[in-house]
Amino acid sequence: MHDTRPASTFLSIGVAIAAAILVMIIALPMLSDSPARTLSAFLMGPFRNWFYMGNFLNRVGLYIIAGLAMVIAFQGGMFNLGGEGQVYAGALSTTIFLLSVPKLIGPVGVIGAVCVAAGTGALIAGLSGLLKMKWNTDELISSFLLSSSLVYSIDYLVSGPLRNAESFLLSSSEIARQFRLPQLLPPSHLNLSLLAAVLLIGLGYKYLFHTSSGYELRMTGLNREFARYGGIPVQRYYVIPMALSGGLYGLAGGLYVLGTSFATMQGSTSGMGWNGIAIALIARIHPLLLLPAAIIFTYLEFGAENAMIYADFSFEFGAVLQAIVLFLVTARFSGFRVLRKKGGRHAALDS
DSSP: OOOOHHHHHHHHHHHHHHHHHHHHHHHHHHHOSSHHHHHHHHHTGGGSSHHHHHHHHHHHHHHHHHHHHHHHHHHTTOOOOOHHHHHHHHHHHHHHHHHHOTTSOHHHHHHHHHHHHHHHHHHHHHHHHHHHHHHOOOHHHHHHHHHHHHHHHHHHHHHTTTOOTTOSSSBOOOOOGGGSOOBSSTTSOOBTHHHHHHHHHHHHHHHHHHSHHHHHHHHHHHBHHHHHHTTOOTTHHHHHHHHHHHHHHHHHHHHHIIIIISSOBTTTTTTHHHHHHHHHHHTTTOGGGHHHHHHHHHHHHHHHHHHHHHSSOOHHHHHHHHHHHHHHHTGGGTTOEEEEETTEEEEEOOO
């Protein structure tokens, strides 16, 4: 079954962004001593030079993968709130794996690291799905609690047993150079992970809308009881969307190490899990809208960071602006709701 909603949502998203920028322009004179300078710094953030542009595109790629993780979970009617821990765990497992095989051939090591990262995330999130399937444990709670414990545990490992004694940072040792993804726009961090993210959009769309498993996942997410009466094995779709979601989150963490940080740094992936949720909502939980959604979100984030550096722009105002955009973009999306009923979960899309 095909979905034609992407073509009908670009206009509404554009209007939301324009409205948010208008709000910022109106509010700047009240919140800044130099509104013109602040506005210029904000709007030109990613375009200041090639270094900024490359880092901007690199972050877009990672956010696409995080957004796709939540798109698949939402499409299956599941809520994965453990993205923070899954990304972090994917980064750590990638680092540990590559540090343990320093002499391995570069491409082989990268492929192995990607599999380890995705497998780690899938195992963590899949556990929440399994608990839901076996004992009806709320995956929203279990995924969040498991993620929180993982974040603190990894923080301890990175700052303690696995810390690089030769670095002033709280980080592990760096991976060998042959495992690092080629840079596409040096000296920025832009690397092949952006191309991988765009490819994953196509694969995600193909899976959800052109495979029987994807169809079953979406039907189960829309109405679990209806899917059960239709002969779909709904029990497995407690685990599958969570495992796929966690696998993508873990992959994002692994690619971050391979192409950006080259080590696991304490707190370096913080925010990627939560931002994945926001990007998935901006994209109306549709994979084909993830690219513009990630660009929009990252542009606002980069603009706010640039304005904080070059003008008197506060972090709080940047957060408020992102919240306004998310509210305006998702206003018509209020139909994605979860109704807990006996024996199932129903999620409906109003568009």
